[in-house]
Amino acid sequence: GQQLNQSPQSMFIQEGEDVSMNCTSSSIFNTWLWYKQDPGEGPVLLIALYKAGELTSNGRLTAQFGITRKDSFLNISASIPSDVGIYFCAGRAGGGNKLTFGTGTQLKVEL
Amino acid sequence: NAGVTQTPKFQVLKTGQSMTLQCAQDMNHEYMSWYRQDPGMGLRLIHYSVGAGITDQGEVPNGYNVSRSTTEDFPLRLLSAAPSQTSVYFCASIRRQGGYTGELFFGEGSRLTVL
Numbered sequence: 001g002q003q004l005n006q007s008p009q010s011m012f013i014q015e016g017e018d019v020s021m022n023c024t025s026s027s028i029f030n031t032w033l034w035y036k037q038d039p040g041e042g043p044v045l046l047i048a049l050y051k052a053g054e055l056t057s058n059g060r061l062t063a064q065f066g067i068t069r070k071d072s073f074l075n076i077s078a079s080i081p082s083d084v085g086i087y088f089c090a091g092r093a094g095g096g097n098k099l100t101f102g103t104g105t106q107l108k109v110e111l
Numbered sequence: 112n113a114g115v116t117q118t119p120k121f122q123v124l125k126t127g128q129s130m131t132l133q134c135a136q137d138m139n140h141e142y143m144s145w146y147r148q149d150p151g152m153g154l155r156l157i158h159y160s161v162g163a164g165i166t167d168q169g170e171v172p173n174g175y176n177v178s179r180s181t182t183e184d185f186p187l188r189l190l191s192a193a194p195s196q197t198s199v200y201f202c203a204s205i206r207r208q209g210g211y212t213g214e215l216f217f218g219e220g221s222r223l224t225v226l
Binding site: 004006009033035040041042043044045048088090097098099101102103104 | 115142144146151152153154155156159161169201203205214215216217218219220
């Protein structure tokens with residue numbers, strides 16, 4: 001089946017730093033989604049991308065749908081303690097509803 | 112508006128026992144699905160349903176059954192629990208917006224331990 005490689009797997013950053021993470025696919029997707037999961041909670045949608053090259057922001061978060069349609073990037077600017085959690089990318093190919101999820105990037109913020 | 116509600120939140124089973132994880136949504140979403148989350152493996156699709164009376168298998172369906180008798184409910188049944196089914200289970204649903212499939216809304220999860 002389709003695979004999504006998400007990197008980095010985990011990262012420690014200083015409060016105030018910018019963060020970048022990415023997902024790459026072995027095949028083309030027509031939708032890219034970024035979710036955040038807080039401890040003990042379900043994932044919550046952060047940003048949805050539907051067109052190649054699309055750049056979308058949500059507050060301090062910015063995500064891009066790669067031109068090749070095989071990758072996506074998420075940037076967090078000026079990180080704060082509440083940014084800690086696991087960030088998942090997810091992609092959808094074709095017209096169906098099934099999503100393929102990345103393995104997650106665990107973000108930890110040092111005060 | 113409760114969104115996606117999962118019960119129970121925690122459950123401990125013995126090997127061979129059966130149980131049902133309940134999922135209900137009040138958003139009139141057509142599509143519902145079950146995922147399991149294991150460390151280092153992200154979220155993997157177990158079963159899904161595109162509407163009442165219709166279900167299909169996902170990536171890891173073995174050992175699980177589902178049914179969709181109403182739009183609101185999508186229970187997941189473990190027929191004979193095994194330690195490999197120890198995981199966190201998430202129910203999720205999708206709404207449709209125009210020509211696009213909408214965003215996946217997740218429940219809070221059900222943590223299952225099989226001894």
